Amino acid sequence: MENFGYIVIVPFILLISFILIGLAGGRFKPSLSGIAGTFSVFVTTVISYITAFSYFSGAGLVNGVYQKIIPYNTEWLRFTDKLVINMGILLDPISVMMLVVISTVSLMVHIYSLGYMKGDSGYSRYFSFLSLFTFSMIGLVISTNIFETYIFWELVGVSSYLLIGHYYQKPSAVAASKKAFVVTRFADLGFLIGILILSNITGTFDYSILTDPNGPAIAQGSTIAFMGLSVMTWALILVFMGCAGKSAMFPLHIWLPDAMEGPTPVSALIHAATMVVAGVYLVARLFPLYALSAPAALHFIGYVGAFTSLFAAIIACTQTDIKRVLAFSTISQIGLMMLALGVSDYGGEKGLGYMSSMFHLFNHAMFKALLFLCAGSVIHAVHSNEMNGMGGLRKFMPVTHITFLVACLAIAGIPPFSGFFSKDEILVAAFEKDFVLFIVSMIIAGLTAFYMFRLYFSIFWNKNNEYKDSPHESPSSMAVPLMFLAFASLITGFIPFSKLVTADGAGFETHIHWGIAVPAVVIALAGILTAMALYKKESGLPQRITASLGSLYRLIYKKFYIDEIYLFITKKIIFNGISAPVAWFDRKVVDNTMNGIAAVTNFISVKIKSFQSGQLQQYAYVMVSGMIIIILFALYLWNK
Amino acid sequence: MEQIIFYILVSGILIFSVLTVTSRRILRAAVFLLFMLLCSAGLFFMLDFYFLAAVQLTVYAGGIIVLIIFSIMLTSQVNEKLEAAGVKKSSFSLIAAAAGAVVCIYSILNYSFPAVSNGETDSSMKNIGMQLLSYKDNGYVLPFEVISILLLASMVGAIIIAKRDSAK
């Protein structure tokens, strides 16, 4: 078996890059820090590809099963003899796959940002935070234990916060970064409690013990019951709460649309391709636990995913800000991945859902990053996010146009683009397990095709807008990543994922189920045609439809008023009911007590400070008279 | 004869003390202090403590008084009369001092001291020197050395303090 020790370089080069750019970035030319960051990510990418190649070409394979390889593991914190937190690196199919995804998308985003962020005042800062993010994301996927994951999980959250707030002079960006941070932190509270319960039951943090299907952790899990469900189920649902926060599952999805305030490449990297799928990744990482000892939790995840997916797809049809459409589309696709995990079982061909979820994650990362980068390119050219202000751009930006079309076809699930293959597997898995979820995913497929092509047609076809300064194609540093990712979206569907990434490590054969694939493609085509009819030419039809839908349209357009409900709960109930009385108590009682003490002290000090006159003879006089008084007192006691 | 001399010395001590603290001319006050110290040296002679009396004369009357007179010369107009203390201040001080004196004298007179032993004092200079440098019983070598270090320290300190600020 090959030793993968060189993988240690990956996190360290990124960390060093972050520190160097962060500390010294301001001293040099900004372009230098961009190049340094891109170079470190390039090295990471090369190493990741080498690792992936040698792992999947046989180094990780023993008796037809991909093994967990731990090239490096060191003790970090020792609480008791049994409870130890390690820091290490774990390689197994999903972590190697994630390495490839993260490094590829990150490299593309870095190259893209070289052009996109040119002239920005925070250029160095931006690249150092990108390095920090890539470092923590890679740390997250290669963690050997759940606590290490938690540490990097929080680091990812922090770097997301920093990058969303990149334009910190803009109040909306500040609010969005705060919102993202608070919501995900709130969810991470559940995650932390889940970790504590989990480690309390099983006595370990280690993934290799926790997820061993024949290991003690799974056997112990279901023994203790609490409120009708086993404690293991509760713990895993709490862990899923953290995943739901990061992956923007309903009802914790509210931060993701606002997170689009960050620079567009950041949205592509963090809020489309990598960080938001961390929740999916973590569920997949703990999948044996979910599947074998808490199927109820898995079921729950499947339904949450399905609901979120449908919900976000419906909202996406009404939004006009192109980045928000993409954000809701991301939520929808992640919901689909969760759904796929929810309908999966452990082992062999029953693990189809797991495999399809990972497959979709992989493909989605590519085409969604592409979509965002295209959107960034469009925004770069038009200087606006609003769909209504665009149209007819296909003549001005041919590269962006073609790559965007590729991405749309991929996400809509048209063969032979990558999305078709993974979506087909998801549909098959759902069909075999749960018919309701199958129907839901079919609807989502149609909606996805519709809203993506609505976006496509409104941007690149539709009316020919008059632009003040005519839009132009982006520089090559931005165009090259687009073409690379479009190429990836074309070919990644043909990767034999079922042989490589499966729940138990053993590969199996899959083939396209035409009985399901054909209806799915038909539905997708129907969605595309509808969008074409409505948006290809400028017409009043969409307005008339929205007008006839009336209040329902408004309800959807306002995202079902979820944000308003949150605001109502926090502002009206929590602020007025709890915070205001506490604040009153703090101001009136606590502060006044403190002020009173200070005032009394001040009063006394003013009264007695004239004793300190600085007059030596006064002091001497007091001393002598005091001595005499003491002597008199002593004499009195002596003679008594 | 001895008693007469003793009373003269005692009255000299008291009178010159009072003059020291009341004289309005600062140089005179210093000279009265010198006389007072001379009188007490005489007292030590009468008690057969020749070495102590000699030290009193040389160090106190010789050294310290000269030092004080020097500082007077350096800092004051010799001919100027000193400001008299205010009535309030002097009367309060007088009350405090008188009260202290009364209390102390009262307790001295009321205390019965142990009987006088009639041993002979060997206060020859040789004996004093031997004992001062002895480290056996009744030896004073440690305080002697401590005092020598104190003298050195005060010498250095005095130089440092009185030196002109080189920074200016």
Next chain:
Amino acid sequence: MIEGIQLEFFLVLGTLVFFIGIYGFLTRKNLITMLMSAELILNAVNINFVAFNKYLYPENLEGQFFALFIIAIAATEVAVAVSIIISLYRKIKSIDVEKVNELKY
């Protein structure tokens, strides 16, 4: 030992000189005269020590030694005090104790 003179006589003398010194210390405004008063106080203590030695423990020399040490300490005290007074005089052109009130609140 002097014929017909009691120990108490010496002690009362010492006390009187001591409190005359205290009086001077409290009333004098000039720092140098205050220093002289301090010398009076020290000398009063000397007288007491010597008298105790002579009258109560004539076979020992402790009282003399203490008196010697006090003289030495008085010398150092005067040396330091005079240097302080001189540097003070350089700074504020006065040696009036009431003007030296930097230690005020």
